[in-house]
Amino acid sequence: MNIIRVENLTKQFNGFTAVDHINFEVKKGEIFGFLGPNGAGKSTTINMLSTILPVTDGEAFINNFSILSQRDDVRKSIGLVFQDPSLDDRLTAEENLRFHAKLYGVPSDEFQKRKQEVLKLVDLWDRQNDIVKNFSGGMKRRLEIARGLLHYPAVLFLDEPTIGLDPQTRAHLWDYILRLKREKEMTIFMTTHYMNEAEYCDHIAIIDHGKIVALGTPRELKKQIGGDIISMTSNQKAELKKEIEKRYKKDVKEKDGFLQIEVEDGEKFLPRLFNELTVEIDSIELRKPTLDDVFLSLTGRAIREEEPSDKERMRQRMRMRRRN
Amino acid sequence: MQFIQTIYTIWQREIIRYWRDKTRIVSTFFMPLMFLVIFGAGLNETLATGNFGVDFTQFMYPGIIAMSIMNIAFFSTISTVWDREFGFLKEILVAPVSRVAVAFGKTLGATTIASIQAIILLILAPLIGVTIHIAIIPQLILFMLLLAFAISGMGLLISSLMKTTESFGMVTQILIFPMFFISGAFFPLTSVPSWMSVLSYINPLTYGVDAIRQIILGNQVASNILNNLSLHPISVDALFLVAFSAVMVSAAVFAFNKRA
Numbered sequence A: 001m002n003i004i005r006v007e008n009l010t011k012q013f014n015g016f017t018a019v020d021h022i023n024f025e026v027k028k029g030e031i032f033g034f035l036g037p038n039g040a041g042k043s044t045t046i047n048m049l050s051t052i053l054p055v056t057d058g059e060a061f062i063n064n065f066s067i068l069s070q071r072d073d074v075r076k077s078i079g080l081v082f083q084d085p086s087l088d089d090r091l092t093a094e095e096n097l098r099f100h101a102k103l104y105g106v107p108s109d110e111f112q113k114r115k116q117e118v119l120k121l122v123d124l125w126d127r128q129n130d131i132v133k134n135f136s137g138g139m140k141r142r143l144e145i146a147r148g149l150l151h152y153p154a155v156l157f158l159d160e161p162t163i164g165l166d167p168q169t170r171a172h173l174w175d176y177i178l179r180l181k182r183e184k185e186m187t188i189f190m191t192t193h194y195m196n197e198a199e200y201c202d203h204i205a206i207i208d209h210g211k212i213v214a215l216g217t218p219r220e221l222k223k224q225i226g227g228d229i230i231s232m233t234s235n236q237k238a239e240l241k242k243e244i245e246k247r248y249k250k251d252v253k254e255k256d257g258f259l260q261i262e263v264e265d266g267e268k269f270l271p272r273l274f275n276e277l278t279v280e281i282d283s284i285e286l287r288k289p290t291l292d293d294v295f296l297s298l299t300g301r302a303i304r305e306e307e308p309s310d311k312e313r314m315r316q317r318m319r320m321r322r323r324n
Numbered sequence B: 001m002q003f004i005q006t007i008y009t010i011w012q013r014e015i016i017r018y019w020r021d022k023t024r025i026v027s028t029f030f031m032p033l034m035f036l037v038i039f040g041a042g043l044n045e046t047l048a049t050g051n052f053g054v055d056f057t058q059f060m061y062p063g064i065i066a067m068s069i070m071n072i073a074f075f076s077t078i079s080t081v082w083d084r085e086f087g088f089l090k091e092i093l094v095a096p097v098s099r100v101a102v103a104f105g106k107t108l109g110a111t112t113i114a115s116i117q118a119i120i121l122l123i124l125a126p127l128i129g130v131t132i133h134i135a136i137i138p139q140l141i142l143f144m145l146l147l148a149f150a151i152s153g154m155g156l157l158i159s160s161l162m163k164t165t166e167s168f169g170m171v172t173q174i175l176i177f178p179m180f181f182i183s184g185a186f187f188p189l190t191s192v193p194s195w196m197s198v199l200s201y202i203n204p205l206t207y208g209v210d211a212i213r214q215i216i217l218g219n220q221v222a223s224n225i226l227n228n229l230s231l232h233p234i235s236v237d238a239l240f241l242v243a244f245s246a247v248m249v250s251a252a253v254f255a256f257n258k259r260a
């Protein structure tokens, strides 16, 4: 039996459908990634699965417990790292962990053991008596992960675990996450909108406007794209687009000012382009598909094409302020 | 067992946070002193001529206690709004624990802090010439706790409905003065317009002041004077405060369940 089963899960906010009849399953011990742009419904899904947001329609099971009728069992089965910070920064790291352990009924001798284990895992063992306020953003995030592990959950939910962190800290955090999977065989459900992070996942669901538009391993998803990607620029983009569409019957997409086409064998196709096209090309690039391309090909948009809204920017700033 | 442990854990965090906040500690000691100096020195001179048949300071003293309990209890329950704003409330609400226990822990935290203040006032009473018999102290403390619990429960309900600390501060500021003035702390409620008297019946402060006044004055003034000044038997005051707290805490739990 899969450790997470989601059936037609739906959430509406005053008539607006944030999550729209989604279905998926997660196997024990895997990293499952939820990939999508801002507002796609990732956090809303996590909040429903973790029982803190009422469900509009559908059902889900975690560790074989229903999120509708067995909330306390679900809550005991999961560890959570929310998108926004949720530490008490007036307390020390140790006190934050102790608080958590008591609420989850971890006995105190067991707590001493586990505290050492999780703090060492995230390299915060020698900072345990410091007030969290004085921690850096990355340290706070690591402490949140340690806290989420303290009651030995069956599934760890990570909502954008690396948001607002610099690339180096992000890479470190990923070391911890992969170590968890390796050493503890932990099932991890995570959301992200960083494509390169999604590559670490065993399975990915791509979500857009509340719907799952694709599901599979990163490799399978990339294989959906017909082979290689050629992207090019030109002074006469409109003409170039028209000519390619007419001559090769290919779907031309636009991304960051580049025209993109998917071809089966890029190395052979390039020379043909040069010989046959009449419109002048300024620059051209041939590459293997990334998940970004998968998203683009499924939705017609790049995942980070949209500028963050004012509200989102504000939220990010608040987040940074709180982390610092 | 987990129920008790949850109450204790939530309560303990409130106390640790209070203890780390030096400004709040200083103000806990400073506010009662200020109240006593102002009321003791100022009012006693100008208003001592009141015709209730009791010394005005003696008459006002329960009101001072009630006022400072109300202030601190409201101010302490802001921690829930604070937790919401800073995200920590999610950590609490997603834990596999009873929301009732969470609400109790929060309410008891504020109750404890407000009671500490009230007890300081009690210790300082002789300085402004308020006579308190040793024998009534347990009963006094009991009512201070009951009143502090009732107001804290009310504060928790407000904070469970508010999104920001600003709106919480606004609502409590708006409530504090009317609650104080129709509590009978300043003037007896035995001869006020009926609308005021109706409002005073649902005001927890009324019952706290009423009980504390009867306990303090009990063996100091003649019983006919005391009867004129009091509204309910002490047991009714206690019962009301308990019932009021129960309603407030349940409503707060309901609000938490509804929102998250």
Ligand SMILES: Nc1ncnc2c1ncn2[C@@H]1O[C@H](COP(=O)(O)OP(=O)(O)OP(=O)(O)O)[C@@H](O)[C@H]1O
Pocket: A013, A018, A036, A037, A038, A039, A040, A041, A042, A043, A044, A045, A083, A193, A312
């Ligand atoms: N409490 C709420 N009330 C009304 N609308 C909401 C609420 N929470 C979320 N939404 C809306 O639901 C949609 C999905 O939001 P959600 O937070 O799940 O997105 P997300 O995929 O996590 O995005 P991000 O990458 O920005 O975290 C958004 O349009 C959002 O505005």
Ligand SMILES: [Mg+2]
Pocket: A042, A043, A044, A083, A159, A160
């Ligand atoms: Mg989100």
